[in-house]
Amino acid sequence: METLFTTIEEARRWASLFLKKHHREERVADWLLEHHLDMNYTGLLVYGRDPFPEDKRKLFIKDVEQHAETGIPVQHLTGWAEFYGRRFTVNADVLVPRPETEELVEGVLQLLNHTSRSNLLNIVDLGTGSGAIACTLAIEAENVEVHATDISAEALRLAGQNAENLGAEVIFHQGDFLSPVASLEFDIIVSNPPYISYAEQEELSETVSQFDPHLALFAEDEGLAAYRTIARQIKQSASSPKLIAFEIGHQQGEAVRAIMEEELPVYHIEIRADINGKPRMIFAIAEN
Numbered sequence: 001m002e003t004l005f006t007t008i009e010e011a012r013r014w015a016s017l018f019l020k021k022h023h024r025e026e027r028v029a030d031w032l033l034e035h036h037l038d039m040n041y042t043g044l045l046v047y048g049r050d051p052f053p054e055d056k057r058k059l060f061i062k063d064v065e066q067h068a069e070t071g072i073p074v075q076h077l078t079g080w081a082e083f084y085g086r087r088f089t090v091n092a093d094v095l096v097p098r099p100e101t102e103e104l105v106e107g108v109l110q111l112l113n114h115t116s117r118s119n120l121l122n123i124v125d126l127g128t129g130s131g132a133i134a135c136t137l138a139i140e141a142e143n144v145e146v147h148a149t150d151i152s153a154e155a156l157r158l159a160g161q162n163a164e165n166l167g168a169e170v171i172f173h174q175g176d177f178l179s180p181v182a183s184l185e186f187d188i189i190v191s192n193p194p195y196i197s198y199a200e201q202e203e204l205s206e207t208v209s210q211f212d213p214h215l216a217l218f219a220e221d222e223g224l225a226a227y228r229t230i231a232r233q234i235k236q237s238a239s240s241p242k243l244i245a246f247e248i249g250h251q252q253g254e255a256v257r258a259i260m261e262e263e264l265p266v267y268h269i270e271i272r273a274d275i276n277g278k279p280r281m282i283f284a285i286a287e288n
């Protein structure tokens with residue numbers, strides 16, 4: 001085989017160009033280099049002229065080629081995704097946690113930390129996937145009991161593993177959103193449910209549509225079905241939460257507001273934008 005590169009710098013250049021030619025994101029080159037060389041970004045720059053370690057060459061090239069050819073997410077190649085500064089193990093059974101979901105967690109934490117209290121708060125994360133939201137809240141928030149549900153047994157297995165690895169105390173339940181815990185009383189309900197409409201399937205990148213589980217992505221009723229199900233489940237449950245926080249698709253703000261106003265009229269609904277200025281969260285706060 002021809003020598004594609006000798007130094008780390010040359011490996012970066014080779015991989016970026018190769019990915020570009022295949023219409024993939026060039027920065028994936030850096031992420032894979034960081035993973036294989038166990039370095040951070042600064043390391044790649046500082047040690048750029050060092051020879052690329054021979055024993056890592058084959059696997060690195062294989063990962064670059066596989067991503068270029070199939071669009072497999074980098075996180076599936078490395079086996080982990082970073083969320084709120086921690087590593088979560090991921091695989092094909094769970095959605096790769098997204099940066100916008102970190103903002104949802106941040107919003108919940110801000111509200112939690114603004115209320116001075118001595119009482120324990122009960123939180124539930126519906127559709128927990130990798131466990132990213134539930135584990136982060138369990139670690140970051142003081143004096144809380146965190147539950148999490150998912151309909152997927154495979155996802156729950158991985159989420160349980162993540163909780164254990166991170167030392168997060170989370171109680172997991174299998175079932176349809178709130179239903180397995182309908183008899184418990186929650187102060188905060190948080191969820192990033194599936195919200196993509198089936199009509200949008202064609203527009204998704206391969207990295208999403210071919211690799212994230214469809215159970216995590218798609219919902220009926222133009223992507224709105226889960227919000228209505230959850231709102232109705234809350235209405236019929238033992239809970240009257242102070243806060244319901246949802247991640248939403250950027251065009252769903254008004255539609256989710258309407259669902260909430262219809263099903264749970266005692267809440268004040270706030271549509272919140274993410275760091276890019278797009279409406280990506282709904283915070284429903286109990287009026288009293």
Ligand code: SAM
Nearest residue numbers: 095097127128129150151152176177192194216
């Ligand atoms: N909470 C994780 C995150 O933010 O990265 C995963 C969110 S993913 C968009 C949605 C999750 O909801 C998936 O893990 C999926 O298995 C789960 N799910 C789908 N339908 C469900 C249902 N009816 N009841 C409970 N969980 C469901």
Ligand code: GLN
Nearest residue numbers: 192193194195196208217
């Ligand atoms: N944010 C994900 C995406 O854009 C979708 C996650 C979801 O449906 N909740 O692919």
